[in-house]
Amino acid sequence: MTATTPIARLDASADNFEQQLQQLLAWEAVSDQSVAQSVADILAAVRQRGDAAVLEFTNRFDGLQVGDMNELVVPQARLQQALESISTEQRQALEQAAERVRRYHEHQRQESWQYTEADGTVLGQQVVAMDRVGLYVPGGKASYPSSVLMNALPAKVAGVGEIIMVVPTPRGEVNDVVFAAAAIAGVDKVITIGGAQAVAALAYGTEAVPKVDKIVGPGNIYVATAKRAVFGEVAIDMIAGPSEILVVCDGKTDPDWIAMDLFSQAEHDEQAQSILVSPDAEFLQRVQESIDRLLPTLAREAIARQSLSDRGAFVLVRDMEQAIEVANRIAPEHLELSVGAPEQYLPQIRHAGAIFLGRHTPEALGDYCAGPNHVLPTSGTARFSSPLGVYDFQKRSSIINCSPEGASVLARVASVLARSESLEAHARSAEYRIKD
Template sequence: MSVLSITRLDYNSANFNQQLESRLNWDSTEDLQIHQRVMEIISAIRKCGDQALIEFTNLFDQCHFNSASELELNRELLEQAWLNLPRAQALALQAAATRIRAYAEQQKLQSWQFTEADGTVLGQKVTALDKAGLYVPGGKAAYPSSVLMNAIPAKVAGVGELIMVVPTPHGETNALVLAAAFVAGVDRVFTIGGAQAIAALAYGTETIPAVDKIVGPGNIYVATAKKLVFGQVGIDMIAGPSEILIICDGQTNPDWIAMDLFSQAEHDENAQAILISPDAAFLDQVEASMNKLLPEMERSEIITRSLLSRGAFIKVNDLNQAAEISNRIAPEHLELSVADPESLSLAIRHAGAIFMGRYTAEALGDYCAGPNHVLPTSGTARFSSPLGVYDFQKRSSLINCSEAGAKDLGKISSVLARGESLTAHARSAEFRI
């Protein structure tokens, strides 16, 4: 295997900003053929419902369903998958679910109101969504953590019904995924996937209930479908490639840092792993660790392509500069592998999740730390947040005017409404003065 050499950037270089932007860019060009195909699938589902859903499922997943009733997995099957898990997997799944649920419980929004001096009551009513849909990749792919991270916040929020869809290519199900659905309290599971599953959740069919919001990861067809049905339903986010940014003072075991970078690079060749340090010798040590550890990795080819195409080592003068660069990148995952992560975290404004200290590997957050692993990518941490209970709740404003309050507010409203030439607005307020 050839020696892995990571692209080096230096904060003090005259063209540093240009080099950094070039490294951060990735080709997210939407394939118009995919877009057109997904539109056709959505149209067919809206027009033909279950019939189109069965046809697409049999075509794309090489299944042999004859009726829509065959698409649903009953609760007993989910429970059986849970009961048959090896003990170590069952204990790990339960421990992760417990921690994720405990963290989610802290996020619940509460209704509130206050009464003004004249008796007018203002407030906010918080209610859960009636129905939510959860997309889970299927077949040989096993992402039970994704089930827990998406389903548990929905259940904690009080969602009335949580519908999970998971494709089963060649009829193949994954026991861990089904067990996770049971542990998380998913209400119904359908063996459908792809753009057709997103369309079915958005618009409903004779068998699949229409939901209010769709969450969960998927391939380009799933992501494109989520974009196209947004507005009919809510969606969580359109996720880009996985990202990790590590700020290290040079005192952490370089093998640890190398493996942390690998942990995201192994997702796919577009994933991005960046290390920032004021210690140039440490960057050399981490690169040496990478070359030592890479042959041990099952996904070494993917890791290599990711690191060569999008990875970077950035040399800075100090940790303040490291924080400045991190805020420009707004990474999905940020590790502060330094002596005083609490102080450095005060300088961080944009990050999906911040992993504090030398012992906090990003991978812990992926599975069982408690906070959600569904995070904003591609710089969107500048304006968005991790998935949480609040994504399955909505807020309604409460306004209850007293007679005195209606008079005072009516006068203000009248002036402003007439200033906008909206006479009916003005008179509606004036009638109560």
């Protein structure tokens, strides 16, 4: 059967596999110079002129005619109205997902701790939540209410004092499901602005937009570039690349299931990446046939087809051991182990954003309602990064409370080290505490 969707075929045992894999995974998250300059101009304008600049850019980019920032602040009553206006099925799904996400993240909450040494010195760590967090939500038709839950609920569980959500409404388009999700998640303030100007307002603060401590949430290249630029002024979650999935299958899962799992990432956008790894060459061909048959049934067929053609791949491995090696090398955002007894491989998985075990655990369940966060490291950054969680909204302060005896002991050590670094005041400050 001739494939209507050409997908790259790689052999993990081939001499040039590493080179081919590097080419497959290559993706540059660098915006071009014109985007960077536009963002820099917007950031500078908002920093200098505050709300006036935010209004100017909002009217220009979103096709609006708003004369006052107060018109862009959404009353809590409007969020409740949205919650009541959506279908019963949508509301129940949002509420069930929110409850599962909240319950999962409650397990992540860290508590302060202390211990007392024999001489009475107390050491510890105080854990507190951030005061205020900004949540960026894409607007218009490409809206994701699930992202509202995934970003806001961990912050709420952490104890963040105030969550400010910004969401653009291009040409006045409002997504009531997004507003409803904000109501369910307990977002404190919603402002209908977007783009680099919204990031700037959150980072620097304006008359209408409070300055936040951290900005989280996905956006387009202008939003990502702005987040990168304001990092340091505020914290950010990450600079996310295209969505990606790696499915490891032993050849015994229904090939239609695997094809649809690959589609679940490919339909995001043309840059999304879907990779299937299997030791069964015949199974790879069966999945190819499923793709050719099922792809035309997708509403987003053109996007998924280009994604699979440009960045998709089938990787043939000699056995499951090599499959795990390939998975760790790629460090995917989403890793499906669609195999029998998947738990046996879990200890060997070292790099993955989220791990989906078994044939009945598609990545799509994690996107919406399983409980763990769907904000995950991409582009191989799972080697050193973790999913968004409660810990991202908490800060830790060290606690040191020396007893006179403990201070005397520590001061002798500190004195020697300080003088070895030629820092006399450090040494003398410590030496004052030495008991004769």
